[in-house]
Amino acid sequence: MEDKKSRGNFSGKIGFILASATSAVGLGNLWRFPYLAAEYGGGTFLFVYIIIAVSFGFALMVTEVAMGRKTGKSATAAFKELDKRFAWVGVLAFIIPAIIVPYYGVIGGWVTKYCGVYIVGQDKAAAGDGFFGAFSGSTWEPIICMLIFDAITAVVVILGVQKGIEKAAVILMPVLIALCIIVAIYACAQPGALDGVLYYFKPDFKRLSGKTVLAALGQLFYSMSLAMGIMITYGSYMKKEDNLESSVRWIDFFDTLVAFLAGLIIVPSFFVYSGGNPDKMNAGVGLMFITLPKVFATMKAGRIIGAMFFILTFFAALTSAISLMETMVSVFIDIFKMSRLKASIISFIYIFAMGIPSTLGFGIWSDVKIFGMDILSFFDFISNSVLMPICAFFTAILAGFILKPETIIAETEECGNKFHSKKYYSFLIRWVCPVGIVAILISSVLSGLGIFTL
Ligand code: PHE
Secondary structure (H helix, E strand, O other), rough: OHHHHHOOOOOOOHHHHHHHHHHHHHHHHHHHHHHHHHOOOOHHHHHHHHHHHHHHHHHHHHHHHHHHHOOOOOOOHHHHHHOOOHOOOHHHHHHHHHHHHHHHHHHHHHHHHHHHHHHHHHHHHHHOOHHHHHHOOOOOOHHHHHHHHHHEEEEEEHHHHHHHHHHHHHHHHHHHHHHHHHHHHHOOOOOOOHHHHHHOOOOOHHOHHHHHHHHHHHHHHHHOOOOOOOOHHHHHHOOOOOOHHHHHHHHHHHHHHHHHHHHHHHHHHHHHHOOHHHHHHHHHHHHHHHHHHHHHHHHOOOHHHHHHHHHHHHHHHHHHHHHHHHHHHHHHHHHHHHHHHHHHHHHHHHHHHEEEEEHHHHOOOOOOOEEEEEEHHHHHHHHHHHHHHHHHHHHHHHHHOOOHHHHHHHOOOHHHHOOOOOOHHHHHHHHHHHHHHHHHHHHHHHHOOOOOOO
16 A cells, blocks of 8 residues: 555546445444444434434545545645644544554454354354353453454455455445345344334434534544544545545445444344333443344344354454554554564554453453543543544644635546535535534533533
8 A cells, every 4th residue: 555656546436435435334333333322312323423424424534535635645644745734633643543453453353253153153152141241351262352353454464465355345245234134124023122123213302412422423433434544545546537526425325324224233122132221221332242142042044144244244344454454554664664564563563462451451450440431442432532523623624724625626526527515515624523523522521521411
């Protein structure tokens, strides 16, 4: 990815959409979205998320892709080139993936474990109540699973065979979507699931708070790989003649669809298993691993479907982890002039070592709480709810007031393409994004302190 010659190598618009979608669709959609939706009021969260996706998500993704394509550079260099005063935002865009990727490996390890569970036929045991807690709370097993996941990611990055994996992922993504649809239909047809489906769809505005909106915003950034420079890098590989606006719409659509379906499987099922009590909907980061085996256990071909589901999730997680790690590696190569091998090994050691505290936070270090959060949740919070909104805010200021929306619009209209939502875009990037982000941050801090609730 680091040499200039290989830029612009997506084979057309479809190639760009698929490559970006395979980076975007990952644990954010399958693991993170459902547990947040369950916790933050089901339909309330879904409603807020969709509104944020078509506004913030659309505007920021157009901006980032356009910044990348205009400069032909990845995040750190792109910010510097566009405006020197914003160079530090590029550095922030490097720090964010560096915080995320170690704990991404922890969850990737859990997925690896569950692939194994279904392959060797422990599926019934996995549906038992204490199974996930015993596994995630043990010391060595989660570390070894994480090591396997991180090592596979590193080998792909070292060999530079992302293209091959992406090709496989392109075939696997429609399979994943189809499987999600089948399992969702099954889960929703279970006795008692209807109330859970209602919980997932029906917004309850009494549950709306600054915290909910901030959680949805952080989830949007995480899921769509925004506010951390990734889409800038992807944009730098996009051809000028490809239609940027419609590509962005497709990526946003795919990403939201997978998250929506994952939620539709997990949230109603969890609602049933927790006795239909909305106050008990906060199983946290383990939700997917606790609920899904229970769903599969009631299915006829549960073991095979479960195995397929976790293997597909594994690939979705792997492609995302690869693109996260590649960001680190290319910065090391560019700035410190390292070889790909050395940069990858250093990144791997860092990712693995930094993942260990997050893993242990579910076991022998479970007493360690930072602002009341376990270690993994703390890293997740700092990156998604603090640093990414800051990065997004300054990206919006740069695009809306320094470069001006016209510059971004001109980039989207290269080679005779038309940007249909120009006015909508300009309004969003200048006003809605910056003002919205500040308002969401302030109201969630205040509601966190108990001073004010929306
Ligand atoms: N968007 C990915 C997901 O939903 C996570 C990710 C973030 C991947 C940034 C690459 C870069 O899992």
